Amino acid sequence: MAAHVTTPGSVEPKMWMGGIEPMKASYGKLMMWFFLISDTFTFSALLVAYGYQRFSFPAFSGDFADFTFSNLYWPIPEKVYEAVPFLHGMSLPLVFVGIMTFILIASSVTMVLAVEAGHRMDRASVEKYMLWTILGGFTFLGCQAWEWAHFIHGTDSGSVFTVIEKGVEVTKTVFGANLIENQYGPAAFADFFFFITGFHGTHVFSGVVLNILIFFRTATGLYDRRGSYEMVEKVGLYWHFVDLVWVFVFTFFYLV
Amino acid sequence: MSEAHHIHNQDPNAGAEQRKAIWKTFWILLILTALEFLIAFTVPHGVLKITIFIVMTIVKAFYIVGEFMHLKHEAKSLIWSILVPIIFVAWLILALLLEGQAIYDAIFG
Structure with missing residues:
Protein backbone atom coordinates (compact mmCIF):
# COMPACT_ATOMS: atom_id res chain seq x y z
CA MET A 1 0.00 0.00 0.00
CA ALA A 2 2.66 2.40 1.05
CA ALA A 3 4.46 2.14 -2.27
CA HIS A 4 1.32 3.24 -4.05
CA VAL A 5 1.43 6.73 -2.76
CA THR A 6 3.02 8.80 -5.45
CA THR A 7 6.48 9.98 -4.69
CA PRO A 8 7.08 13.55 -5.76
CA GLY A 9 8.29 13.69 -9.35
CA SER A 10 7.28 10.14 -10.22
CA VAL A 11 4.91 9.13 -12.96
CA GLU A 12 1.69 7.31 -12.17
CA PRO A 13 2.92 3.74 -12.51
CA LYS A 14 -0.08 2.16 -10.81
CA MET A 15 -2.88 2.99 -13.18
CA TRP A 16 -3.93 0.15 -15.40
CA MET A 17 -4.91 0.68 -19.02
CA GLY A 18 -8.52 1.45 -18.17
CA GLY A 19 -7.36 4.29 -15.95
CA ILE A 20 -8.35 2.68 -12.67
CA GLU A 21 -6.48 0.51 -10.21
CA PRO A 22 -8.35 -2.71 -9.33
CA MET A 23 -8.02 -3.64 -5.65
CA LYS A 24 -5.81 -0.59 -5.15
CA ALA A 25 -2.83 -2.62 -6.28
CA SER A 26 -0.57 -2.29 -9.29
CA TYR A 27 -0.86 -4.84 -12.08
CA GLY A 28 2.47 -6.50 -11.29
CA LYS A 29 1.77 -6.80 -7.59
CA LEU A 30 -1.67 -8.30 -8.16
CA MET A 31 -0.28 -10.82 -10.62
CA MET A 32 2.43 -11.76 -8.11
CA TRP A 33 -0.29 -12.42 -5.54
CA PHE A 34 -2.20 -14.66 -7.92
CA PHE A 35 0.95 -16.47 -8.93
CA LEU A 36 1.61 -17.11 -5.24
CA ILE A 37 -1.91 -18.50 -4.83
CA SER A 38 -1.24 -21.00 -7.61
CA ASP A 39 2.09 -21.87 -6.00
CA THR A 40 0.23 -22.34 -2.72
CA PHE A 41 -1.88 -24.98 -4.43
CA THR A 42 1.22 -26.80 -5.67
CA PHE A 43 2.85 -26.86 -2.25
CA SER A 44 -0.43 -27.79 -0.59
CA ALA A 45 -0.79 -30.70 -2.99
CA LEU A 46 2.67 -31.94 -2.03
CA LEU A 47 2.14 -31.54 1.71
CA VAL A 48 -1.35 -33.02 1.62
CA ALA A 49 -0.04 -35.99 -0.37
CA TYR A 50 2.52 -36.40 2.40
CA GLY A 51 -0.23 -36.41 5.02
CA TYR A 52 -2.23 -38.89 2.96
CA GLN A 53 0.71 -41.31 2.77
CA ARG A 54 1.48 -40.87 6.42
CA PHE A 55 -2.08 -41.63 7.45
CA SER A 56 -2.11 -44.79 5.34
CA PHE A 57 1.06 -46.13 7.01
CA PRO A 58 1.28 -47.46 10.58
CA ALA A 59 2.87 -45.12 13.11
CA PHE A 60 5.47 -46.32 15.60
CA SER A 61 3.45 -47.46 18.58
CA GLY A 62 6.06 -48.40 21.20
CA ASP A 63 7.92 -46.33 23.74
CA PHE A 64 9.77 -43.32 22.32
CA ALA A 65 13.10 -44.45 23.82
CA ASP A 66 12.86 -47.86 22.11
CA PHE A 67 12.38 -46.42 18.64
CA THR A 68 14.40 -48.02 15.86
CA PHE A 69 14.15 -47.38 12.13
CA SER A 70 11.98 -49.85 10.26
CA ASN A 71 10.43 -49.99 6.82
CA LEU A 72 7.25 -51.28 8.45
CA TYR A 73 6.19 -47.98 10.01
CA TRP A 74 6.67 -44.23 9.54
CA PRO A 75 9.73 -42.83 11.35
CA ILE A 76 9.64 -40.21 14.13
CA PRO A 77 11.19 -37.09 12.55
CA GLU A 78 13.24 -36.22 15.65
CA LYS A 79 15.07 -39.51 15.21
CA VAL A 80 15.80 -38.85 11.54
CA TYR A 81 16.97 -35.23 11.66
CA GLU A 82 19.44 -35.15 14.50
CA ALA A 83 22.79 -34.47 12.82
CA VAL A 84 24.64 -31.16 12.88
CA PRO A 85 27.74 -30.31 10.80
CA PHE A 86 31.10 -30.74 12.60
CA LEU A 87 29.38 -32.61 15.44
CA HIS A 88 29.61 -36.09 14.03
CA GLY A 89 27.87 -38.85 15.94
CA MET A 90 26.09 -36.55 18.38
CA SER A 91 22.33 -36.77 18.68
CA LEU A 92 20.99 -33.22 18.41
CA PRO A 93 17.42 -33.62 17.22
CA LEU A 94 16.02 -30.79 15.08
CA VAL A 95 18.86 -28.41 16.02
CA PHE A 96 20.15 -27.98 12.48
CA VAL A 97 16.70 -27.53 10.97
CA GLY A 98 16.04 -24.98 13.72
CA ILE A 99 19.09 -23.02 12.61
CA MET A 100 17.83 -23.18 9.00
CA THR A 101 14.42 -21.87 10.10
CA PHE A 102 16.07 -18.99 11.92
CA ILE A 103 18.18 -18.11 8.85
CA LEU A 104 15.10 -18.00 6.63
CA ILE A 105 13.06 -15.88 9.07
CA ALA A 106 16.00 -13.48 9.46
CA SER A 107 16.37 -13.14 5.68
CA SER A 108 12.64 -12.42 5.46
CA VAL A 109 13.14 -9.57 7.93
CA THR A 110 16.03 -8.07 5.96
CA MET A 111 13.87 -8.35 2.82
CA VAL A 112 10.99 -6.43 4.36
CA LEU A 113 13.49 -3.84 5.61
CA ALA A 114 14.71 -3.47 2.01
CA VAL A 115 11.11 -2.93 0.88
CA GLU A 116 10.63 -0.32 3.60
CA ALA A 117 13.86 1.45 2.56
CA GLY A 118 12.58 1.42 -1.03
CA HIS A 119 9.49 3.33 0.07
CA ARG A 120 11.81 6.07 1.31
CA MET A 121 13.84 5.93 -1.95
CA ASP A 122 16.87 5.16 0.21
CA ARG A 123 19.06 3.38 -2.33
CA ALA A 124 21.98 2.66 0.02
CA SER A 125 19.74 0.92 2.57
CA VAL A 126 17.97 -1.11 -0.12
CA GLU A 127 21.38 -2.32 -1.36
CA LYS A 128 22.52 -3.16 2.17
CA TYR A 129 19.41 -5.15 3.08
CA MET A 130 19.24 -6.90 -0.30
CA LEU A 131 22.81 -8.12 0.24
CA TRP A 132 21.88 -9.48 3.67
CA THR A 133 18.86 -11.20 2.16
CA ILE A 134 20.96 -12.76 -0.60
CA LEU A 135 23.50 -13.92 1.99
CA GLY A 136 20.68 -15.49 4.04
CA GLY A 137 19.37 -17.26 0.93
CA PHE A 138 22.77 -18.72 0.06
CA THR A 139 23.33 -19.80 3.67
CA PHE A 140 20.00 -21.59 3.70
CA LEU A 141 20.80 -23.34 0.42
CA GLY A 142 24.19 -24.38 1.80
CA CYS A 143 22.53 -25.82 4.90
CA GLN A 144 20.05 -27.69 2.77
CA ALA A 145 22.83 -29.11 0.60
CA TRP A 146 24.51 -30.42 3.73
CA GLU A 147 21.25 -31.83 5.06
CA TRP A 148 20.56 -33.62 1.78
CA ALA A 149 24.10 -35.00 1.66
CA HIS A 150 23.74 -36.35 5.19
CA PHE A 151 20.29 -37.76 4.46
CA ILE A 152 21.55 -39.51 1.32
CA HIS A 153 24.70 -40.93 2.90
CA GLY A 154 23.01 -41.96 6.12
CA THR A 155 24.40 -42.95 9.50
CA ASP A 156 27.54 -45.00 10.15
CA SER A 157 25.69 -48.19 11.04
CA GLY A 158 22.71 -47.97 8.68
CA SER A 159 19.54 -49.96 9.39
CA VAL A 160 18.89 -53.68 9.01
CA PHE A 161 15.69 -54.18 7.03
CA THR A 162 13.93 -57.22 5.65
CA VAL A 163 12.90 -56.47 2.09
CA ILE A 164 11.52 -58.45 -0.82
CA GLU A 165 13.86 -58.56 -3.78
CA LYS A 166 12.85 -60.48 -6.92
CA GLY A 167 10.15 -62.24 -4.93
CA VAL A 168 12.50 -63.43 -2.19
CA GLU A 169 12.71 -62.08 1.34
CA VAL A 170 16.22 -60.89 2.11
CA THR A 171 17.68 -59.21 5.21
CA LYS A 172 20.19 -56.49 4.45
CA THR A 173 21.69 -53.33 5.83
CA VAL A 174 20.46 -50.15 4.17
CA PHE A 175 22.61 -47.01 4.30
CA GLY A 176 21.21 -43.57 3.66
CA ALA A 177 18.42 -42.85 1.25
CA ASN A 178 17.46 -42.79 -2.38
CA LEU A 179 14.12 -42.87 -4.17
CA ILE A 180 13.88 -46.69 -3.96
CA GLU A 181 14.92 -47.43 -0.40
CA ASN A 182 16.10 -45.62 2.71
CA GLN A 183 17.33 -46.53 6.16
CA TYR A 184 14.79 -44.33 7.95
CA GLY A 185 11.49 -45.90 7.00
CA PRO A 186 9.19 -46.72 4.07
CA ALA A 187 10.41 -45.66 0.61
CA ALA A 188 7.69 -43.00 0.45
CA PHE A 189 9.23 -41.19 3.42
CA ALA A 190 12.48 -40.34 1.60
CA ASP A 191 10.58 -39.70 -1.65
CA PHE A 192 8.53 -37.00 0.03
CA PHE A 193 11.59 -35.60 1.74
CA PHE A 194 13.33 -35.18 -1.60
CA PHE A 195 10.32 -33.80 -3.42
CA ILE A 196 9.05 -31.37 -0.81
CA THR A 197 12.32 -29.96 0.50
CA GLY A 198 13.70 -30.10 -3.04
CA PHE A 199 10.79 -28.15 -4.48
CA HIS A 200 11.11 -25.63 -1.68
CA GLY A 201 14.89 -25.41 -2.22
CA THR A 202 14.26 -24.73 -5.92
CA HIS A 203 12.05 -21.83 -4.90
CA VAL A 204 14.73 -20.51 -2.56
CA PHE A 205 17.25 -20.76 -5.38
CA SER A 206 15.09 -18.86 -7.86
CA GLY A 207 14.34 -16.33 -5.10
CA VAL A 208 18.06 -15.76 -4.61
CA VAL A 209 18.49 -15.28 -8.38
CA LEU A 210 15.66 -12.71 -8.40
CA ASN A 211 17.12 -10.98 -5.35
CA ILE A 212 20.50 -10.69 -7.06
CA LEU A 213 18.79 -9.20 -10.11
CA ILE A 214 16.95 -6.68 -7.93
CA PHE A 215 20.19 -5.80 -6.12
CA PHE A 216 21.92 -5.24 -9.44
CA ARG A 217 19.15 -3.03 -10.77
CA THR A 218 19.06 -1.06 -7.51
CA ALA A 219 22.83 -0.59 -7.54
CA THR A 220 22.80 0.62 -11.13
CA GLY A 221 20.13 3.17 -10.23
CA LEU A 222 17.28 1.84 -12.39
CA TYR A 223 14.64 2.26 -9.67
CA ASP A 224 15.82 5.77 -8.86
CA ARG A 225 15.41 6.71 -12.51
CA ARG A 226 12.03 5.00 -12.59
CA GLY A 227 10.97 6.86 -9.46
CA SER A 228 9.62 3.72 -7.80
CA TYR A 229 11.10 0.80 -5.90
CA GLU A 230 8.03 -1.35 -6.37
CA MET A 231 10.00 -4.19 -7.96
CA VAL A 232 11.68 -4.72 -4.59
CA GLU A 233 8.23 -5.13 -3.08
CA LYS A 234 7.09 -7.63 -5.71
CA VAL A 235 10.15 -9.83 -5.36
CA GLY A 236 9.80 -9.36 -1.61
CA LEU A 237 6.36 -10.96 -1.81
CA TYR A 238 7.93 -14.00 -3.47
CA TRP A 239 10.69 -14.20 -0.88
CA HIS A 240 8.24 -14.05 2.04
CA PHE A 241 6.20 -16.75 0.38
CA VAL A 242 9.26 -19.00 0.37
CA ASP A 243 9.61 -18.31 4.09
CA LEU A 244 5.91 -19.03 4.58
CA VAL A 245 6.16 -22.39 2.83
CA TRP A 246 9.11 -23.29 5.04
CA VAL A 247 7.02 -22.60 8.15
CA PHE A 248 4.55 -25.23 6.95
CA VAL A 249 7.22 -27.70 5.81
CA PHE A 250 8.95 -27.27 9.17
CA THR A 251 5.78 -28.08 11.09
CA PHE A 252 4.43 -30.92 9.01
CA PHE A 253 7.68 -32.57 8.02
CA TYR A 254 9.95 -32.02 11.00
CA LEU A 255 7.75 -31.44 14.04
CA VAL A 256 4.51 -33.41 13.76
CA MET B 1 -0.50 0.45 12.04
CA GLU B 74 -4.35 -4.14 1.43
CA ALA B 75 -7.83 -3.53 0.05
CA LYS B 76 -10.53 -5.82 1.48
CA SER B 77 -11.28 -7.30 -1.95
CA LEU B 78 -7.62 -8.31 -2.35
CA ILE B 79 -7.52 -9.91 1.10
CA TRP B 80 -10.57 -12.03 0.31
CA SER B 81 -9.34 -12.90 -3.20
CA ILE B 82 -6.32 -14.48 -1.56
CA LEU B 83 -8.04 -16.12 1.41
CA VAL B 84 -11.12 -17.60 -0.23
CA PRO B 85 -9.25 -19.98 -2.61
CA ILE B 86 -7.59 -21.51 0.47
CA ILE B 87 -10.95 -23.23 1.07
CA PHE B 88 -9.97 -25.62 -1.73
CA VAL B 89 -6.83 -26.51 0.19
CA ALA B 90 -8.82 -27.14 3.35
CA TRP B 91 -11.06 -29.46 1.35
CA LEU B 92 -8.05 -31.29 -0.13
CA ILE B 93 -6.56 -31.83 3.32
CA LEU B 94 -9.81 -33.24 4.67
CA ALA B 95 -10.45 -35.46 1.64
CA LEU B 96 -7.00 -36.99 1.45
CA LEU B 97 -6.48 -37.49 5.18
CA LEU B 98 -9.79 -39.38 5.32
CA GLU B 99 -8.72 -41.35 2.27
CA GLY B 100 -5.36 -42.16 3.86
CA GLN B 101 -7.09 -43.35 7.02
CA ALA B 102 -9.41 -45.56 4.92
CA ILE B 103 -6.42 -47.14 3.18
CA TYR B 104 -4.78 -47.77 6.55
CA ASP B 105 -7.95 -49.41 7.87
CA ALA B 106 -8.27 -51.57 4.76
CA ILE B 107 -4.68 -52.85 4.99
CA PHE B 108 -3.83 -52.87 8.68
CA GLY B 109 -7.18 -52.38 10.43
Missing part, protein backbone atom coordinates in the same frame (compact mmCIF):
# COMPACT_ATOMS: atom_id res chain seq x y z
CA SER B 2 -1.32 4.08 11.65
CA GLU B 3 -1.27 6.23 8.59
CA ALA B 4 2.24 7.34 9.49
CA HIS B 5 4.02 5.13 6.99
CA HIS B 6 2.14 6.69 4.13
CA ILE B 7 4.46 9.63 4.34
CA HIS B 8 7.33 9.50 1.90
CA ASN B 9 10.26 11.79 1.90
CA GLN B 10 14.01 11.74 2.27
CA ASP B 11 13.79 12.17 6.04
CA PRO B 12 15.74 9.28 7.63
CA ASN B 13 13.19 9.09 10.44
CA ALA B 14 10.42 8.32 7.97
CA GLY B 15 9.08 4.81 8.29
CA ALA B 16 10.42 4.44 11.84
CA GLU B 17 7.08 3.14 12.99
CA GLN B 18 6.98 0.61 10.19
CA ARG B 19 10.48 -0.61 11.06
CA LYS B 20 9.35 -1.02 14.64
CA ALA B 21 6.45 -3.18 13.46
CA ILE B 22 8.83 -5.27 11.33
CA TRP B 23 11.10 -6.03 14.27
CA LYS B 24 8.14 -6.76 16.49
CA THR B 25 6.95 -9.32 13.94
CA PHE B 26 10.44 -10.80 13.83
CA TRP B 27 10.48 -11.32 17.60
CA ILE B 28 7.01 -12.87 17.55
CA LEU B 29 8.08 -15.34 14.85
CA LEU B 30 11.31 -16.15 16.67
CA ILE B 31 9.61 -16.70 20.02
CA LEU B 32 6.90 -18.88 18.44
CA THR B 33 9.58 -21.01 16.74
CA ALA B 34 11.51 -21.33 20.01
CA LEU B 35 8.29 -22.37 21.76
CA GLU B 36 7.71 -25.01 19.08
CA PHE B 37 11.10 -26.49 19.95
CA LEU B 38 10.28 -26.49 23.63
CA ILE B 39 6.98 -28.23 22.96
CA ALA B 40 8.62 -30.74 20.60
CA PHE B 41 10.71 -32.06 23.51
CA THR B 42 8.39 -31.63 26.48
CA VAL B 43 4.83 -32.44 25.40
CA PRO B 44 4.13 -36.15 24.77
CA HIS B 45 3.17 -37.21 21.24
CA GLY B 46 -0.55 -37.03 20.67
CA VAL B 47 -3.49 -35.04 19.42
CA LEU B 48 -2.81 -32.16 21.82
CA LYS B 49 0.74 -31.68 20.57
CA ILE B 50 -0.29 -31.75 16.91
CA THR B 51 -3.10 -29.28 17.59
CA ILE B 52 -0.70 -26.88 19.33
CA PHE B 53 1.73 -27.12 16.41
CA ILE B 54 -0.97 -26.47 13.81
CA VAL B 55 -2.33 -23.47 15.72
CA MET B 56 1.17 -22.02 16.13
CA THR B 57 1.89 -22.56 12.43
CA ILE B 58 -1.28 -20.69 11.46
CA VAL B 59 -0.37 -17.83 13.81
CA LYS B 60 3.09 -17.62 12.22
CA ALA B 61 1.53 -17.71 8.74
CA PHE B 62 -0.80 -14.89 9.79
CA TYR B 63 2.13 -12.68 10.80
CA ILE B 64 4.20 -13.48 7.69
CA VAL B 65 1.34 -12.91 5.26
CA GLY B 66 -0.27 -10.06 7.21
CA GLU B 67 2.78 -8.01 8.13
CA PHE B 68 5.73 -9.06 5.94
CA MET B 69 3.63 -9.54 2.81
CA HIS B 70 1.51 -6.60 3.89
CA LEU B 71 -1.79 -8.30 3.08
CA LYS B 72 -3.40 -7.04 6.29
CA HIS B 73 -3.10 -3.49 4.97
